Amino acid sequence: MKTVVLTNDTIDSIIEGIIDGIIRSIPDLDNTVIVGIKGGGVLFANLIHKGIKNLRNIDCQLGYVDMTLYRDDPFMVKKNIKSTELPFDITDKNIILADDVIYSGRTIRAAIDELLDFGRPKSIKLAVLIDRGGRELPICPDFTGRKVRASENEEIEVTLSGKNKTVEKILKK
Amino acid sequence: MSYGKKDLISIRDLTKSDMLYFLETAKEFKKISLKDIKKVPTLRGKTVINLFYEPSTRTKASFEIAQKRLSADSLNIVISQSSVTKGETLSDTVLNLESMKPDAFVVRHYDSGAPYLVSRITNAVTINAGDGINEHPTQCLLDIMTILENKKDINSLKVAIIGDIYHSRVARSDIYGLLKFGANIYLYGPYTLLPKFIEVENNVKVAKSMEEALKDADVIIMLRIQKERMSLNFIPSIEEYRSFFKLTKDLMFLARKDAIVLHPGPVNRDTEISGEIMNSNRSVILKQVENGIAVRMACLYILLGSRSKTI
Numbered sequence: 001m002k003t004v005v006l007t008n009d010t011i012d013s014i015i016e017g018i019i020d021g022i023i024r025s026i027p028d029l030d031n032t033v034i035v036g037i038k039g040g041g042v043l044f045a046n047l048i049h050k051g052i053k054n055l056r057n058i059d060c061q062l063g064y065v066d067m068t069l070y071r072d073d074p075f076m077v078k079k080n081i082k083s084t085e086l087p088f089d090i091t092d093k094n095i096i097l098a099d100d101v102i103y104s105g106r107t108i109r110a111a112i113d114e115l116l117d118f119g120r121p122k123s124i125k126l127a128v129l130i131d132r133g134g135r136e137l138p139i140c141p142d143f144t145g146r147k148v149r150a151s152e153n154e155e156i157e158v159t160l161s162g163k164n165k166t167v168e169k170i171l172k173k
Numbered sequence: 174m175s176y177g178k179k180d181l182i183s184i185r186d187l188t189k190s191d192m193l194y195f196l197e198t199a200k201e202f203k204k205i206s207l208k209d210i211k212k213v214p215t216l217r218g219k220t221v222i223n224l225f226y227e228p229s230t231r232t233k234a235s236f237e238i239a240q241k242r243l244s245a246d247s248l249n250i251v252i253s254q255s256s257v258t259k260g261e262t263l264s265d266t267v268l269n270l271e272s273m274k275p276d277a278f279v280v281r282h283y284d285s286g287a288p289y290l291v292s293r294i295t296n297a298v299t300i301n302a303g304d305g306i307n308e309h310p311t312q313c314l315l316d317i318m319t320i321l322e323n324k325k326d327i328n329s330l331k332v333a334i335i336g337d338i339y340h341s342r343v344a345r346s347d348i349y350g351l352l353k354f355g356a357n358i359y360l361y362g363p364y365t366l367l368p369k370f371i372e373v374e375n376n377v378k379v380a381k382s383m384e385e386a387l388k389d390a391d392v393i394i395m396l397r398i399q400k401e402r403m404s405l406n407f408i409p410s411i412e413e414y415r416s417f418f419k420l421t422k423d424l425m426f427l428a429r430k431d432a433i434v435l436h437p438g439p440v441n442r443d444t445e446i447s448g449e450i451m452n453s454n455r456s457v458i459l460k461q462v463e464n465g466i467a468v469r470m471a472c473l474y475i476l477l478g479s480r481s482k483t484i
Contacts, residue, residue: 069205069213081201117210 005148006167011129011160014145015044018127019051021143022096026125029058032094037111038066038082040100043160044129048098060096061088067110084114091119096143100158102128105139130167132156176475180292180299184310184346189353195471196318202474203467205242216245219477222270223249224291225281225302226257231438231462232302232311236279239469245477248275263287264294271295276477280304285342298476306340306402312437313346315468317354319461320392323433328355333386333428336396336418336445339366339407343437344396352376361386362396362418365407383418387427394435395420395446411444420446425455433457 006014026032029052036045042064049062063086097111112124127143132150148167150156155170176191187195205213221240225233233249240247250270252258257266267278277298280288285305292299303309320327332351338344338360348358360367361380380386387393398414408414420434434446434456442448450456 069215081198083201083204113214117208117212119209 001171003169004166005156005169006146008163008165011165011167014129015047015051018129018143018145019048019055022048022125022127023052023056025142026094026096028094029056029060031092031122032058032096033061033063033088033090034096034098035063035065035086035111035115037097037099037107038064038084040158041098044100044127044158045096045098047160048096048127061093063087063090065111065114067107067114070110070114072106072110086118089119090115090121092122095121095124096127097124098127100128100160101130101132101156102126102139102141103132103134103156105135105137108139109137129158129160130156176479179476180288180301181310181472181476182289182292182299182301183308184313184350185308187310187350187353192314192317192350192353195314195468195475196321198475199314199318199464199467199471202242202470203464205470206463206466212242212244214244215474216240216243216477219245219276220274221245221247221277221279221473222275222297223247223279223302224252224266224270225249225279226252226263226287227281227283227303229281229302231465232281232309235462235465236300236302236469239466239473242466243470243473245276245473263290267291267294271297277473300472300476303342305342306345307342308346308349309342309437310346310350311465311468311472312343313350314472315461315464316343316347316394316435316437317350318464318468319435319457320433322460322464323431323457324391327351330356330391331359331389332356332392332394333359333361333380333390334394334396335361335383335386335420337366337398337407338362338396339368340399340402341396344394347394348377356392359386359390363408363414383424384427387420387424390428390432392433392435393420393428394437395440396437397439397441397445415444418445419443420450422447422449425450435461438462 034045034049036042049060053059065084066082068081125142128141129145131144131147150169153172155172157168157170159166205211223236237247275297278291279300279302280291281302282304285307288299288301288304301308301310324330334344351358358377359380367379434450436458
């Protein structure tokens with residue numbers, strides 16, 4: 001069963017709010033890179049990048065991390081590894097780590113661990129579109145779009161491609 | 174994609190899509206070796222025992238580095254300093270090590286079939302790191318990875334494999350693997366060192382001269398004369414071998430302009446291949462070594478990963 005939680009215009013304005021927050025709280029945007037977590041964080045990171053470029057005319061560097069090899073769950077090959085793409089040095093940079101949904105916080109922990117293997121950034125801030133609660137680690141986003149309550153047997157699905165942006169709640173069978 | 178088997182013993186057990194899965198994974202692992210911190214925590218808590226009954230530089234170093242870069246705990250049994258010298262059999266050695274609860278064995282042995290035997294008596298993942306004159310599956314994967322980095326497709330490429338084919342586990346694994354990718358394989362070497370098994374395969378031809386083997390070749394795989402496996406006299410002398418079977422710069426002109434030269438190592442420089450070619454940009458021998466680490470990381474990752482459900 002699917003319930004649509006958010007749609008186009010609302011999502012656009014939520015993302016605008018996040019970008020606004022980022023611009024206001026990070027003074028040296030010139031020294032800032034945006035890193036999306038593969039897969040859900042990729043389009044979200046792209047939108048943040050585009051927003052900052054439009055509003056401030058600053059072309060932040062953009063990268064992506066795939067944290068498959070850094071997971072903490074009982075090790076199992078679940079999916080093919082995707083590429084981490086960080087074609088720049090992150091040392092002394094402000095990093096905005098972007099993901100579409102935060103849940104247990106374990107993905108973010110793994111992504112941070114991976115980032116630290118690439119260098120010592122000045123800071124890492126976390127931006128998420130949806131916070132569905134249920135944290136299992138002490139991790140708290142710096143920029144949150146919307147809090148959406150969801151139970152264990154529900155999934156949050158975010159679509160950000162093209163003109164049909166949606167956030168849906170799906171009841172797992 | 175997934176790989177359903179416990180072990181990697183023979184390249185014949187892998188389908189083309191299995192091989193592509195290993196190679197795609199290896200491509201990602203290759204990047205880890207290029208980072209400042211060449212380590213990921215993926216296999217932490219896993220124990221891998223390297224059981225090498227034969228001397229090895231590349232394969233052993235490569236497997237060990239692969240294990241370390243994936244954070245596995247690796248243990249090397251040095252056979253010359255082990256109880257094997259006191260008369261312990263292979264299966265007893267493995268059963269005793271098995272009691273120490275390793276997650277994987279990497280086995281190199283002078284007897285063909287030894288890794289298969291190991292895989293039958295242990296619950297741990299077993300990877301064949303070269304057995305006698307039988308197979309060397311990870312070498313085949315890294316050779317194909319190296320070829321695919323230089324050629325778009327292996328289908329209908331002319332691959333010349335030259336040298337001591339009979340004693341070469343690399344040749345066997347490469348032939349089985351490359352055939353699945355549709356290569357046309359030409360073998361050449363002293364008549365005494367050409368095995369019978371090749372006659373049954375359609376796309377494998379035995380060339381009658383160096384010239385026939387090399388003409389318009391896209392890929393040339395040179396093999397070493399394996400003196401340690403020759404109890405009989407297969408060739409009259411190394412000198413004679415050199416004059417008939419050495420890859421020289423003059424012979425290279427017969428191959429295609431963009432042909433690449435592979436060698437599984439160790440090389441007897443200026444016996445099977447001239448030093449000049451080894452030093453030239455046609456040689457991808459050191460790329461093979463580089464890719465070896467990535468391929469072995471992929472093998473450990475895929476094999477140990479698909480096991481965890483049942484442990």
